[in-house]
Amino acid sequence: MYQVPDLGAGVEERERPWRLTLEALRHPEQEEELLQQAIPPTGKTNTNSLQTPYQARTSQQALADAAGPAAALITPRHFAFLGDETFQLVRRLFLAAGDKAPRAVVFCAVQGSNAHSLISARAAELLAHHTHRSVCLVDANLANPSLHTYFGVENREGWAEGILERSSIQDLARSVGPNGVRLISAGALSATVDSDALIASGRLEAWTSQLRAGFGHVLVNAPPALGNRVTSCLAALTDGVILLVEPNFTPQQAARQAKQDIEAAGGRLLGVVLWRRPLLSLNRTGSSRRGRKASKKS
Numbered sequence: 398m399y400q401v402p403d404l405g406a407g408v409e410e411r412e413r414p415w416r417l418t419l420e421a422l423r424h425p426e427q428e429e430e431l432l433q434q435a436i437p438p439t440g441k442t443n444t445n446s447l448q449t450p451y452q453a454r455t456s457q458q459a460l461a462d463a464a465g466p467a468a469a470l471i472t473p474r475h476f477a478f479l480g481d482e483t484f485q486l487v488r489r490l491f492l493a494a495g496d497k498a499p500r501a502v503v504f505c506a507v508q509g510s511n512a513h514s515l516i517s518a519r520a521a522e523l524l525a526h527h528t529h530r531s532v533c534l535v536d537a538n539l540a541n542p543s544l545h546t547y548f549g550v551e552n553r554e555g556w557a558e559g560i561l562e563r564s565s566i567q568d569l570a571r572s573v574g575p576n577g578v579r580l581i582s583a584g585a586l587s588a589t590v591d592s593d594a595l596i597a598s599g600r601l602e603a604w605t606s607q608l609r610a611g612f613g614h615v616l617v618n619a620p621p622a623l624g625n626r627v628t629s630c631l632a633a634l635t636d637g638v639i640l641l642v643e644p645n646f647t648p649q650q651a652a653r654q655a656k657q658d659i660e661a662a663g664g665r666l667l668g669v670v671l672w673r674r675p676l677l678s679l680n681r682t683g684s685s686r687r688g689r690k691a692s693k694k695s
Contacts, residue, residue: 483520486516486639487520492528500615500636502637503638504616504638505620506641507623508621508647510621511541511543512641516639516670517618530613531614532615532616533579533580535608537583538619540587542584544583548580555584556587556604557585557590560595566607621655623658629664636665637665639667642671643672643673
């Protein structure tokens with residue numbers, strides 16, 4: 398499910414998971430075989446090994462079969478599965494990298510999907526639990542904010558207010574969850590922010606610098622990468638990007654173009670998440686329906 402190459406690897410080795418990702422998009426029926434080449438199977442699943450996409454799908458299907466066609470409550474079991482999967486990303490990207498670990502990372506989809514919001518939220522919770530550094534999660538997806546929903550809080554003053562009104566970062570960051578994650582939501586004024594004006598103002602760079610200075614790790618939930626200037630700027634201002642692609646939904650050329658946009662802006666692709674649509678909603682505390690068919694039957 399997650400492909401994060403060794404941050405100290407050479408260019409050829411870092412590019413290999415990306416090439417296999419493109420092959421998986423081209424031949425989704427061969428996804429398991431192709432991605433096992435990038436993530437060697439271990440024969441077991443635990444918090445010290447990466448799961449292959451096939452193992453992840455098997456776990457997801459088991460949850461779906463157990464839940465049946467009706468609406469499924471989000472239970473600790475659901476989040477235990479998602480947490481175990483996301484822990485592999487956190488371990489490889491942050492915990493195992495030591496001094497080379499990135500401090501500021503952007504999470505975004507190639508296009509459309511909002512699943513990266515859920516992944517960034519779970520990654521922030523797990524990182525806060527496993528590190529002594531402070532962790533701040535920022536919802537920079539102003540057109541489609543969602544992290545406040547995940548944590549069950551209001552989308553009050555947040556990133557938009559910080560950009561428009563130069564509000565203090567520490568005043569905007571709210572403590573959410575048991576692990577002390579600080580959340581800066583998109584903000585009530587998110588719909589009024591003009592992206593072009595934001596980039597031209599230089600405030601994006603100033604804010605990113607303040608976030609780095611104020612927190613040990615910063616995880617940014619960004620708009621889709623394809624053709625989005627804000628995401629390209631954030632990619633250049635942070636240590637890199639985790640890009641979400643969806644087999645059977647993400648066109649290969651779109652994924653290729655998104656990577657090119659990130660790198661053309663001066664950003665670095667740190668890893669790829671292959672996401673199968675969707676088992677869980679983006680509500681951490683409420684109920685969830687699995688897909689349209691489940692909704693019609695309930």
